[in-house]
Amino acid sequence: MRALIVGAGIAGLVAARQLGVAGWSVDVLERAPGPRPEGYMMDFFGPGVRAAERIGLYPYLAQAAHRVRAAAYVDVDGRETARLDYEQFSALAGGNVLSLLRPDLETAALRALGDAPAGGIHLHYGCRAARVVQRPGAVALVAEDQHGQSRWFEADLLIGADGLHSRVREGVFGPESGWLRDLGMRAAAYIVAEPEINAGARHRFVLTDSIGRTAAYYGLRDGRVATLLVYRALPGDPHNARDRLRRHFTGLGATVDRLLQLCPQEPYDDVVAQVVMPRLSHGNTVLLGDAGGAVSLLAGQGGSLAVAGAAQLAASLENLEDPGWIPAALAGFSARWQLTVRSAQASGRRAAASFLPATRAGLLLRRWVIRSSSVPPLDRLIARRIVASLAK
Known part of the structure; x- marks a missing residue:
């Protein structure tokens, strides 16, 4: 059977691998010209770890993981005001917490494609989904390459794994205004070369202990610094992302000011939002990852749920003998997986509120x-509550 996946992010690549291992012929379309180098650090544990261990993906992820010793909050002078010990937290969480840079997680998923039979998975970078055509018992998609040339794809199954602003979701379920739940914040992320800041932030997340805005950074192995900036947009904000970030974050300390100087012209900058839908499938089309159930990057679960959801979707399809059974299999997956997504989204809303306090209290x-x-014993109580909310 044939599958067409839109989006070569975490969910799309893991789904491609698992379907390829099961003998499907898979085409993966990605609008970016190649694997995306930018991204932010994320904690990976809970359902994603269990799924990665089950399908043989965990060794790839563990090899790419960064060693984080602590998350440290600092004031404008760089003095620590609070610290969370990561090794202690990892032990209380069961010892399987990985800290992964988002592009490294995608690279690990790309490497794992080699586990599928040769020739079964085809990646098409620089190829944008333009129009979905629903057909009885099948799907078709019109795509455009980076030169504006149209391409026609047909398959038994269409998976929309193309993120928060999914074109597949729009084409099959309608405009994103009906499904996107804005949490009232924006997040920006970029990676810069700054050896001095890197040396002071190796093996720890550093976050500003601030009201209404949070700047976070981490020193990577290669001497660069991964930066994450979370804020609430204001009336009159500059249209240019770099100018907007400088308006919001200047004054949070010399380190943050230096990172703002190095900010690229157009970094990743988007709303912090969730995608809340009554169902994830329609006919032979299904949504996966952020496209159908974004929990928000502040929830710390996006990568974990992307892997777990892709593994569960593939398991729902692996024993099908006839393409005519696909809609029922997708409907069953949707009903089961939505329970996990809704629980994660509830904890994600709580996490967003605490991540960006609005008052000094x-x-x-x-x-x-x-x-x-x-x-x-407060450490165990707090860890259990965090793990229970994030690992369901």
Whole structure:
């Protein structure tokens, strides 16, 4: 059977691998000209770890993981105000917490495609989905390459794994305004070369202990610095992303000011939002990852759910003997997976509120919770609550 996947991110690549291993012929379309080099650090645990271990993906992820010792909050002078010990948290979470840069996770998923039979998976970079055509018992898609030339793809199954602003979702389920739940924030991410900041931030996340905005950075193995900036947009904000970030974050300390100087002209900058849908499938089309169930990057679960969802979708399809059974299999997957997505989205909304405190009282409460995480027996209580909310 034939599958067409739109989006060569985490969910799309893992789904392609699993379907390829099961003997499907898979075409993966990605609008970017190649694997995306930019991204932010994420914690990977819970359902994604269990799924990765089950399907043999975990060794690829573990090899790409960064060693993080702590998450440290600092004031404008760089003094620590609170610290979360990662090794302690990992042990309390079961010992399987990986810290992964998003592009490294995608690279690991790309490497794992080699586990599928040769010739079964075809990647098409620089190829944008333009129009979905629903047919009885099949799907077709009109795509455009980077030169504006149209291409026609047909398949038994269409998987929309093309992210928060999914073209597949729009073509099959309607405009994103009906499904996107804005959490009232924006997030920007970019990676820059800054050896001095890297040396001071190796093996730890550094976050500003600030109200209404948070700048976070991490020193990568190659001497660069991964930067994440989260804020609430204001009336009159500059249209240019770099100018907007400088308006919001200037004054949070010398390190943040230096990272703002190095900010590229147009970094990744998008709304922090969830995608809330009543169902994930329609006929022979299904949504996967952020396209159908974004939990928001602040929830710390996007990568984990992308892997777990892709593995579960492939398992729902692996024993089909006839393409006519695909719609029922997709409907069953949708009903089961939505339970996990809704639970994760609820915890994601709670995480977003605590990540960006709006008042000094909220900031002090967060500081107290983080400090308490190292005090027995509060450490186990807090860790259990965090893991229970994120790992369902």
